Amino acid sequence: MLVPLTVRDFLDRAAHVYPDRIAVVDEPDQPAPGLGTLTFAQVAARARAQAARLDRLGVPVGGRVAVISQNSARLLVSFFGVSGWGRVLVPVNFRLALPEIRYIVEHCGADVVYVDPALEHVLEHLTATHKFVLGADDDLYLDGVEPAAWADPDENATATINYTSGTTARPKGVQLTHRNIWLNATVFGLHMGVHEDDVYLHTLPMFHCNGWGMPYITTAMGVPQIVLRQVDGAEILRRVERHGVTLLCAAPAVINAVLDAAATWDGPIPGRDRVRIVVAGAPPPTRTIARVGEVLGWQFNQIYGLTETTPILTVNRDRAEWAGLPAEERARRLSRAGVPALGVSVRVDADGEVLARGNHVLEGYWEQPEATAAAITDGWFHTGDGGTIDAEGYVVISDRKKDVIISGGENVSSIEVEDALTSHPAVREAAVIGTPDEKWGELVTALVVTDGSGVTAEELVTHCRTFLAGYKIPRRIEFRTELARTATGKLQKFKLRESFGNGQ
Known part of the structure; x- marks a missing residue:
């Protein structure tokens, strides 16, 4: 039996198993009123209402829906309300300049654009047929109407187009399929031990590679998700304390913000011996890794990947075999990118570039076949990162090739x-x-x-x-x-x- 893997699977399970459990606590400090606290049944109802509204607007299966927003419950619902019924979600970096936003919306051919209230001014410059302001204009939902079923679910259909962060050039639209997203989220959850007793804090922007897949796997496992709109070290500590957070993802700069806040924190550090933090985006300094354990008492984990790989390629966690090692040596070992995740193969070619293959690798770049052909050759994705594989089988990233x-x-x-x-x-x-x-x-x-x-x-x-x-x-x-x-x-x-x- 072959049943297509789709992102709806994550929400359907949550609504069935945990209907009355808190699904999301929205950011309270927003330009427009937030959604407050929603249960998984309420999230599922809003996703259906959003899909029904897109039906009414005439957005077809495969039509693109762009969302330009900071973290919010409405953005979280869109991961399911758009892609769950066969359309393509395009989460856009809200910090981009207007010409960059306009380029992405036009390049992907979005039929609909949702924007954060703080970005309402950009709408007049965008060419999409239908434009909405999240929160200020909730006409994006059609309550009480059941959406049309996705007639022929296809796990190889594009679920999201995530535009690269532009660290080197004009962004490219990374097509991630339902299969890419489903397997990335499941494998990530397996390696990080996501379970129903967790509480997840959204410090990572949801637009960035779909929050690394965490919105999907935490939903499926009935994990309450705490929305954070603006990264602030002290506020992260406050929310860890207030909500009993056990899991969060972050770039090294966010860790530094938390460590800075911890230096003036009054009382015990919240989450000590309870919080697991997953870091990616750049190899953090070994000193930073050591301080996560020494100052915060949080468990440090690292993954490596790219938007093009959904993103998880490798994972690095503390191991029982390292228990007797000095803290600095354990930090040095944790600074490596890690070992290949389940189902992923990694090698280094003769030029020192890290190559990867697996179910998480993109379908292609939207409307850019030449770029796709250059990135995937002979069945291997070229990461653009230079690195080595050490004697223990761990990938060590040395640099971006161009750096x-x-x-x-x-x-x-x-x-x-x-x-x-x-x-x-x-x-x-x-x-x-x-x-x-x-x-x-x-x-x-x-x-x-x-x-x-x-x-x-x-x-x-x-x-x-x-x-x-x-x-x-x-x-x-x-x-x-x-x-x-x-x-x-x-x-x-x-x-x-x-x-x-x-x-x-």
Whole structure:
């Protein structure tokens, strides 16, 4: 028997098994009234009402529906109300500039656009036929009307189009199928031990690769989901305490915000020995990993993947075999990208690029067959990341291929240099890039954000000498108040390089 895997499966199970359980606690501080607390039965009813409204608007199966929103219960419902009845959800990064938003809406050919109330002003510039403001205009629901059934469910149909974060170039539309999403969410949930006693906090933007799949698996397992609209370290700690949160996902920058807040927190840190945090987006410094355990008492987990891989490729968790190791050594081992997730194969080619294959790899790039053909060759997806596989079978990411610095003929991993810099107690963030140099070709240049204690460039160079070979030590260090990042915390190194005359 072959039954198509679709995203509706996650909601259908929740509504059947946990109808009266709290499904979502909406963000209370929004420009328009939130939805408050909804049960799984109420989420399912809203998803049906949304699908019925799309029927009435004439949006066909396969039609695209764009949502430009910060985290909200309405966005969460849309994961099911749109894709669950065969249409294609396009979650858009709300922090993009208007020309970028307009490009995505036009490129995907969206029939309908929903926007956050704070972004109502962008609607007049968008060409979609139907446009709604979430919360301010709830005409997007048609209550009491049963939506038309998806006549021929297809697990290989596109469920979402997720546009890449644009760290290097104009975003591409990543087509993720129902099968991609279903298996990614299930495998992620298996590796992270998601269960019905969990409480999940949405610190990760839901638009980003569909919240890594967490909205799906937590729904299926009856996990209450706490919506956080704006990342703030102290507020994260407050919500962990208030709601009994046990699980959250975050980029390294979010961890740093929580660690900063913990330094002035009055009383025991909430969630100690209870919270599991899953980190991705960039390999965090080993010092940061160690502090998660020492300061917060939270369990650190890391995954590696890309939007194109839905995203999970590898997973790294603390192991019983490491129990007797010093904290710093365990942190070093956890800094690796991890071992392949169930059903995923990973290898490194002769050029040092990480390749992957599995059920999570994208169907293709929307309306860009040439880009698809370049990314998937001979049955392997090219990640664009340089790396190695160590003796224990763990993938270690050395750098984005385009971010490797070639100085004096030697390859320098910016990640390695950043790790050395951030091990200094005065360094909060560091970005290492190559800048043009007549003698060396590229100069190892560090852009550093400090804690304001007055550390000097000379002190940081001396510190790095204890960790790095001479050719890897930054020859130039500049202090900054902040570093350019995407909405999900990834460093935008092409922007950092632009000021030195060697941008994208």
